[in-house]
Amino acid sequence: SYELTQPPSVSVSPGQTAIITCSADELGDKYASWYQQKPGQSPVLVIYQDVKRPSGIPERFSGSNSGNTATLTISGTQPVDEAEYYCQAWGSSAGGPLIFGGGTKLTVL
Amino acid sequence: QVHLVQSGAEVKKPGASVRLSCQVSGKSLTEISMHWVRQAPGKGLEWMGGFDPEEAETIYAQKLQGRVTMTEDTSRDTVYLELSSLTSEDAAIYYCAGDSYNLHYAMDVWGQGTTVIVSS
Numbered sequence: 001s002y003e004l005t006q007p008p009s010v011s012v013s014p015g016q017t018a019i020i021t022c023s024a025d026e027l028g029d030k031y032a033s034w035y036q037q038k039p040g041q042s043p044v045l046v047i048y049q050d051v052k053r054p055s056g057i058p059e060r061f062s063g064s065n066s067g068n069t070a071t072l073t074i075s076g077t078q079p080v081d082e083a084e085y086y087c088q089a090w091g092s093s094a095g096g097p098l099i100f101g102g103g104t105k106l107t108v109l
Numbered sequence: 110q111v112h113l114v115q116s117g118a119e120v121k122k123p124g125a126s127v128r129l130s131c132q133v134s135g136k137s138l139t140e141i142s143m144h145w146v147r148q149a150p151g152k153g154l155e156w157m158g159g160f161d162p163e164e165a166e167t168i169y170a171q172k173l174q175g176r177v178t179m180t181e182d183t184s185r186d187t188v189y190l191e192l193s194s195l196t197s198e199d200a201a202i203y204y205c206a207g208d209s210y211n212l213h214y215a216m217d218v219w220g221q222g223t224t225v226i227v228s229s
Contacts, residue, residue: 037154045215052212084153088215098214101153102153
């Protein structure tokens with residue numbers, strides 16, 4: 001079955017750049033989205049169609065998607081960015097067309 | 110601005126069914142592709158099903174086929190999720206979520222979540 005693989009955790013110091021990856025076969029042929037979820041809250045869309053930011057999402061959030069890997073980059077990471085991040089894609093899958101990655105816990109030390 | 114308001118928490122016995130609702134405001138339901146996503150305690154997000162605008166039909170995650178039904182009442186701008194034959198593995202927070210700007214299967218608006226407890 002088609003799976004999106006994310007690292008379980010990423011740590012970064014305030015002000016540094018955080019990079020979170022999402023990998024799957026030919027992921028670059030599909031649109032990837034990214035969601036931020038803080039404890040006790042609903043997810044928030046931060047990137048859609050690989051590179052686009054919804055209104056209200058800070059410019060320090062950016063995305064890319066090529067080959068087998070989609071990437072969420074947070075430039076100048078702030079303590080408020082500490083959260084779980086999930087990638088998501090839509091494409092053929094035995095389990096269903098819409099799938100989420102397992103999530104990455106971003107810690108801002 | 111689009112808002113999604115979900116129904117309250119549910120406690121169900123194993124084997125029972127649950128029906129959750131999600132009311133849309135700020136935009137007509139007919140303009141939004143709605144999905145349901147759940148999250149078991151301490152776990153990640155799991156897509157359950159939703160509307161595919163390209164195929165113009167509701168599709169479901171394969172593992173839930175036969176147990177899940179998503180319906181809508183456009184007169185009330187409300188969508189419903191029904192899940193049958195509940196087990197302890199169905200205990201989770203259930204979110205309705207929508208693509209309100211044709212973002213190609215990205216969900217830009219989310220409900221507050223409904224907790225479903227399955228216990229005998």
